[in-house]
Amino acid sequence: MTTQQLIDQxxxxxxxxxxxxxxxxxxxxTHLLELEDPIFEFNKGIIDATYDLCVSYKPNTAFYxxxxxxxxxSLQKTINYINEKYPELFTIADAKRGDIGNTxxxxxxxxxxxxxxxxxxxxPYMGKDSVEPFxxxxxxxxxxxxxTSNEGAFDFQxxxxxxxxxxxxxxxxxxxxxxxWKNSENLMYVVGATKAEYFTEIRxxxxxxxxxxxxxGAQGGSLSEVCKYGLNKNVGLLINSSRGIIYASNGLDxxxxxxxxxxxxxxxxxxxxxxxxxx
Amino acid sequence: MTTQQLIDQxxxxxxxxxxxxxxxxxxxxTHLLELEDPIFEFNKGIIDATYDLCVSYKPNTAFYxxxxxxxxxSLQKTINYINEKYPELFTIADAKRGDIGNTxxxxxxxxxxxxxxxxxxxxPYMGKDSVEPFxxxxxxxxxxxxxTSNEGAFDFQxxxxxxxxxxxxxxxxxxxxxxxWKNSENLMYVVGATKAEYFTEIRxxxxxxxxxxxxxGAQGGSLSEVCKYGLNKNVGLLINSSRGIIYASNGLDxxxxxxxxxxxxxxxxxxxxxxxxxx
Numbered sequence: 001m002t003t004q005q006l007i008d009q010x011x012x013x014x015x016x017x018x019x020x021x022x023x024x025x026x027x028x029x030t031h032l033l034e035l036e037d038p039i040f041e042f043n044k045g046i047i048d049a050t051y052d053l054c055v056s057y058k059p060n061t062a063f064y065x066x067x068x069x070x071x072x073x074s075l076q077k078t079i080n081y082i083n084e085k086y087p088e089l090f091t092i093a094d095a096k097r098g099d100i101g102n103t104x105x106x107x108x109x110x111x112x113x114x115x116x117x118x119x120x121x122x123x124p125y126m127g128k129d130s131v132e133p134f135x136x137x138x139x140x141x142x143x144x145x146x147x148t149s150n151e152g153a154f155d156f157q158x159x160x161x162x163x164x165x166x167x168x169x170x171x172x173x174x175x176x177x178x179x180x181w182k183n184s185e186n187l188m189y190v191v192g193a194t195k196a197e198y199f200t201e202i203r204x205x206x207x208x209x210x211x212x213x214x215x216x217g218a219q220g221g222s223l224s225e226v227c228k229y230g231l232n233k234n235v236g237l238l239i240n241s242s243r244g245i246i247y248a249s250n251g252l253d254x255x256x257x258x259x260x261x262x263x264x265x266x267x268x269x270x271x272x273x274x275x276x277x278x279x
Numbered sequence: 280m281t282t283q284q285l286i287d288q289x290x291x292x293x294x295x296x297x298x299x300x301x302x303x304x305x306x307x308x309t310h311l312l313e314l315e316d317p318i319f320e321f322n323k324g325i326i327d328a329t330y331d332l333c334v335s336y337k338p339n340t341a342f343y344x345x346x347x348x349x350x351x352x353s354l355q356k357t358i359n360y361i362n363e364k365y366p367e368l369f370t371i372a373d374a375k376r377g378d379i380g381n382t383x384x385x386x387x388x389x390x391x392x393x394x395x396x397x398x399x400x401x402x403p404y405m406g407k408d409s410v411e412p413f414x415x416x417x418x419x420x421x422x423x424x425x426x427t428s429n430e431g432a433f434d435f436q437x438x439x440x441x442x443x444x445x446x447x448x449x450x451x452x453x454x455x456x457x458x459x460w461k462n463s464e465n466l467m468y469v470v471g472a473t474k475a476e477y478f479t480e481i482r483x484x485x486x487x488x489x490x491x492x493x494x495x496g497a498q499g500g501s502l503s504e505v506c507k508y509g510l511n512k513n514v515g516l517l518i519n520s521s522r523g524i525i526y527a528s529n530g531l532d533x534x535x536x537x538x539x540x541x542x543x544x545x546x547x548x549x550x551x552x553x554x555x556x557x558x
Contacts, residue, residue, distance in 0.1 A: 022382070024385075060378070060382055060385075062376070062378055062382045062383070062385035062386045062389065063382070063385050065385070065386065065389035065390075065393075066385040066386070066388045066389045066393060067389075067393065068351075068355065068389070068393040068394065069348065069351050069352055069355060071389075072347075072348050072351045073348055076347065076348060094378075096376065096377060096378055096402070096405075097341070097375065098375060098402060099339070099341055099373075099375055100427070100428065100429040100493075100498075101429065103301070103339055103341045103342070104341070106303075106339075106341035106342050106344070106345040107341045107344065107345070109345045110341065110344035110345045110346075110347070110350075111344075114344075114345060114346070114347040115347070123375070123377060123402045123404050123405075124404060124434075124435060125402050125403060125404045125424055125427075125435060125436065126375075126402075126424065126427050126429060126431050126432065126436075127429070127430070127431020127432060127433065127434030127435055127436070128430070128431045128434050129429050129430050129431040130429065130431050131431075145404055145405065148379070148404075148405050149379065150379040150380065150405060150406070150408050150409065151406070151407070151408050152405050152406020152407040152408040152409050152410075153405065153406060154406065155403075155406030155407050155456055156403060156404060156406055156449065156452070156453065156456070157404065157405075157406070159440045159442050159449070159452065160440065160441050160442050161438045161439065161440060161441070161449070162439050162440070162441040162446060163438050163439050167441060170435065170438070170440070170449070173435070173438065174435065177434055177435070214379075219379075
């Protein structure tokens with residue numbers, strides 16, 4: 001999917017919502033547990049109930065790997081279902097991968113070719129040659145961690161790096177340096193909603209990039225705050241909600257209740273878009 | 280496996296060799312491609328030919344994920360084969376995972392419980408709460424990236440962090456900070472062999488920890504240099520070789536030739552151990 005197709009979808013749906021498909025068997029409705037593939041059935045229910053309110057789905061690979069081969073099959077069925085039934089949806093493999101060059105190429109093959117996701121999240125610690133193999137894929141997107149939504153973000157990401165004439169936090173250095181990498185136009189970045197005040201500075205470095213924003217909802221971030229400082233001329237934000245939507249109910253009505261929560265977010269987003277854009 | 284069991288194995292085998300099972304279907308002997316599970320058959324051949332010369336096997340998950348469900352099945356069969364036939368071997372899932380707390384818990388469950396690896400590699404960028412869920416597992420080991428063997432290591436890992444009174448490189452800060460985490464005795468670290476001169480400084484920070492050292496062989500690092508600066512009183516090193524051993528031949532004799540290469544490394548290690556230790 002091209003970035004323009006994603007932007008067009010956002011304008012059409014008046015939504016920049018990503019729904020995180022982080023399926024934990026201990027949290028899903030018990031009636032699904034009797035089915036052959038409870039994880040896929042759960043996802044199917046959520047997707048069919050919300051596909052018109054969001055622009056993207058983001059399965060976190062950890063939740064699938066935890067169930068071994070069965071989990072991997074559920075992941076494959078989920079991405080295939082989205083790609084076949086709702087091909088306009090932008091898909092994110094939240095995998096946070098990164099390794100030396102020849103190994104990152106294998107991860108890129110796994111997520112872009114074998115599973116056919118539109119994008120994958122990666123970690124920056126190993127630098128340029130760990131990320132460029134992902135960037136080489138045309139019309140695929142690599143979403144690199146910059147400033148994450150968890151407490152541990154303050155352990156290293158916000159440390160001051162002083163090699164340049166102008167000292168700056170590590171996450172800013174990560175953003176800056178990555179702009180010089182080959183095919184960097186295929187980069188997006190993860191920036192946590194729990195740190196809304198940082199968006200102004202981040203937009204100075206990457207004014208045009210899409211930012212994937214976790215941390216709204218269960219983790220405490222505010223949608224309006226993030227938008228205030230993070231929106232750009234093409235919206236440029238994908239706001240993720242996982243637990244707040246998919247676990248809105250653990251009864252027979254889980255999909256219906258997920259739709260209610262997704263609709264609330266979509267409407268909040270529609271209001272924000274209407275007051276900031278003329279499309 | 281306890282750290283002491285690993286040390287005992289090193290002493291017994293006079294080896295601290297880890298063999299990286301990074302299986303690329305385009306590089307393995309063509310006669311294996313006709314079998315139902317070429318990746319597993321390849322690994323089985325390598326393992327049966329080298330188990331007495333190394334102390335550990337390290338499949339890199341990227342090479343399995345690249346083949347989708349089939350690859351994940353090959354990974355599971357490989358780890359099961361090692362655990363059943365050679366239970367004394369230390370197993371490393373080279374996965375470089377790391378995510379927010381509840382997600383890292385799922386990764387830990389995937390590698391420590393579902394697949395039953397002894398250890399897993401993790402990335403430090405997301406900080407304490409992304410790593411502690413792994414550390415909570417008793418007699419399991421979490422091997423965190425510190426200074427990697429690739430060129431991109433110089434993009435961020437060696438930047439000077441100046442928040443403390445004493446400015447230091449980021450990888451040193453990562454080592455230092457991680458020592459304060461809960462159950463940090465379950466930490467080991469990845470330090471690339473291509474940077475042997477750094478081992479002296481690293482040993483000042485983590486004198487007792489095991490270091491997993493990639494980059495000897497194909498990537499150009501020197502075993503004797505690494506040992507000169509990196510050995511500690513319990514050896515404290517696991518030297519990985521992947522391509523140099525497993526792709527020594529791509530003919531019918533691939534396992535035999537892998538043994539020849541592994542034996543060369545084991546003998547070099549035996550010499551080093553004999554001149555440094557009295558066990």
